[in-house]
Amino acid sequence: xxxxxxxxxxxxxxxxxxxxxxxxxxxxxxxxxxxxxxxxxxxxxxxxxxxxxxxxxxxxxxxxxxxxxxxxxxxxxxxxxxxxxxxxxxxxxxxxxxxxxxxxxxxxxxxxxxxxxxxxxxxxxxxxxxxxxxxxxxxxxxxxxxxxxxxxxxxxxxxxxxxxxxxxxxxxxxxxxxxxxxxxxxxxxxxxxxxxxxxxxxxxxxxxxxxxxxxxxxxxxxxxxxxxxxx
Amino acid sequence: xxxxxxxxxxxxxxxxxxxxxxxxxxxxxxxxxxxxxxxxxxxxxxxxxxxxxxxxxxxxxxxxxxxxxxxxxxxxxxxxxxxxxxxxxxxxxxxxxxxxxxxxxxxxxxxxxxxxxxxxxxxxxxxxxxxxxxxxxxxxxxxxxxxxxxxxxxxxxxxxxxxxxxxxxxxxxxxxxxxxxxxxxxxxxxxxxxxxxxxxxxxxxxxxxxxxxxxxxxxxxxxxxxxxxxxxxxxxxxxxxxxxxxxxxxxxxxxxxxxxxxxxxxxxxxxxxxxxxxxxxxxxxxxxxxxxxxxxxxxxxxxxxxxxxxxxxxxxxxxxxxxxxxxxxxxxxxxxxxxxxxxxxxxxxxxxxxxxxxxxxxxxx
Numbered sequence: 211x212x213x214x215x216x217x218x219x220x221x222x223x224x225x226x227x228x229x230x231x232x233x234x235x236x237x238x239x240x241x242x243x244x245x246x247x248x249x250x251x252x253x254x255x256x257x258x259x260x261x262x263x264x265x266x267x268x269x270x271x272x273x274x275x276x277x278x279x280x281x282x283x284x285x286x287x288x289x290x291x292x293x294x295x296x297x298x299x300x301x302x303x304x305x306x307x308x309x310x311x312x313x314x315x316x317x318x319x320x321x322x323x324x325x326x327x328x329x330x331x332x333x334x335x336x337x338x339x340x341x342x343x344x345x346x347x348x349x350x351x352x353x354x355x356x357x358x359x360x361x362x363x364x365x366x367x368x369x370x371x372x373x374x375x376x377x378x379x380x381x382x383x384x385x386x387x388x389x390x391x392x393x394x395x396x397x398x399x400x401x402x403x404x405x406x407x408x409x410x411x412x413x414x415x416x417x418x419x420x421x422x423x424x425x426x427x428x429x430x431x432x433x434x435x436x437x438x439x440x441x
Numbered sequence: 442x443x444x445x446x447x448x449x450x451x452x453x454x455x456x457x458x459x460x461x462x463x464x465x466x467x468x469x470x471x472x473x474x475x476x477x478x479x480x481x482x483x484x485x486x487x488x489x490x491x492x493x494x495x496x497x498x499x500x501x502x503x504x505x506x507x508x509x510x511x512x513x514x515x516x517x518x519x520x521x522x523x524x525x526x527x528x529x530x531x532x533x534x535x536x537x538x539x540x541x542x543x544x545x546x547x548x549x550x551x552x553x554x555x556x557x558x559x560x561x562x563x564x565x566x567x568x569x570x571x572x573x574x575x576x577x578x579x580x581x582x583x584x585x586x587x588x589x590x591x592x593x594x595x596x597x598x599x600x601x602x603x604x605x606x607x608x609x610x611x612x613x614x615x616x617x618x619x620x621x622x623x624x625x626x627x628x629x630x631x632x633x634x635x636x637x638x639x640x641x642x643x644x645x646x647x648x649x650x651x652x653x654x655x656x657x658x659x660x661x662x663x664x665x666x667x668x669x670x671x672x673x674x675x676x677x678x679x680x681x682x683x684x685x686x687x688x689x690x691x692x693x694x695x696x697x698x699x700x701x702x703x704x705x706x707x708x709x710x711x712x713x714x715x716x717x718x719x720x721x722x723x724x725x726x727x728x729x730x731x732x733x734x735x736x737x738x739x740x741x742x743x744x745x746x747x748x749x750x751x752x753x754x755x756x757x758x759x760x761x762x763x764x765x766x767x768x769x770x771x772x773x774x775x776x777x778x779x780x781x782x783x784x785x786x787x788x789x790x791x792x793x794x795x796x797x798x799x800x801x802x803x804x805x806x
Contacts, residue, residue, distance in 0.1 A: 217678065222704030224586055224590070226586075226587065226590035227586070227589060227590055227593070228591055229590070229594075230593040230595070230597060233594070233597055234596075280770070290487065293507045294585045294586065294589070295581060296684075297687075298687050299644065299645065314631065315585060315586070315588075315589035316585065316588050316589040316591070316593065316621065316625055317589070317592065317593065317596075318592060318593065319593055319600070320596055320600065321591075321598040322595075327789075375761035387647075391460040401798045403647060403648050404648045404681060404797065404798050406649050406680050407650050408681070410650070411650060421650045422652055422673065422675050423656060423659075423673065424656065428656075428660075429650070429653040429657065431649070431653060431654065431686040431687055431690050432645070432647070432658045432685075432686045432687045
């Protein structure tokens, strides 16, 4: 996707939503494919070469979560889910099925593009096995297990580093609490959920300018955490 | 959605016609019972049959209302007197028992029909409420999709260089954006209110950092906060709380929305979080009009609007009621206080501090 125009597949049954998404992505030099139904969307995803999929959670013929699951069975293409009034459980379920991120309607194009670019970058990093993740003031050197804020190396405990590492691998996209707990402690459990909150607090003290108003390690309430560029 | 409204409006036959039909039915029931008793008397000797006539009275009272029930009661006393008690085929009262029976039957008819009315009304009310909630739910959903197109389109316009350069155009784009946001939060209020009144609320409790709740709320309200000096006064090392984080964030947003609405533009707002022995207190302190005497409870009532603002500032009167319901579902309390009119309002959430599982040292193990 580096040398050619990236292709985004929009799967949404609402014409007006597709219209503004098309305009927004076109302005950012994406090539846009549109489908109205889950069936057609799945077919397009299989037959065409697609770099990014934007799928609505409530399609007339199929649950968006089902689409995510079916695409993930054979592809690692970035998927972002659009939803109207999704509960936290729904969001977590989507992410666990393998969606890269979600945005809740109504959303701004800026927000969606930020999520989309983050997902595309992650995809590219995996493909090219890049090992340094730069996010505003924060940079994470995954190969050397080193974390820098404004070029100053930050000493981290092993668990703190593991937290940064997992978040950095998904930089810009949300990572669920469950996923983090599993990656850091290896098991789920309420105690670990509590530890995760404490660990995040400790990490914020080391990497945030004002740990009480975090800009880099932000919380997605009820869902998980996200590393952002701090803008 | 519209088919459901049409169903509701399905025309009903006139009331008197219904009563007439039901009265005929209840007389038919009395006749039926009389026939059955007549047959039974051929085989068995039964002394007192009047009691059996309570059956048509009860049926009529519960299902058809007062008139058919009273008719059934009178017929139910008259029929055995005429057919079964000596002198047979004579309607004149020969026994004071029959007068007592009549009085008793009529009392049963009246009381039971009243109960029937109450039960029917409750049923109708429940149906109407379900319908209303379904309507609100689907209306909110139907409103959100076009709103998403508006917000999305406007967000693209806002990025356009042509508009960015033009002060007037960009201010129009901002108006559209802000009003769409306002509309969205009103729709969210409707949804939340429906959820609270129809399903009851089922919190999904989890450990959460109170600071994240406050920051989540500030992020959600960022469009409205640009011209407000906001001071955050958060105590160090607050314990985590065990709550439904989305609900609590919604509730806190409501308190913040209230403070923004009822205090002068550009006046400062303080958000503080502190700990006493067994509670965490989150406060939203504004420098607005404050509360009138006796209002500190009333403002949490559904649809309550303060008379001093009701004309000037628009609102549904749902916000604080929603906040209270959500906070209570998380095991907390919310209250309002004011040093009097002109001295601002403090809205305060008290959350219980539950036992924290083990200490921090285990984190790195």
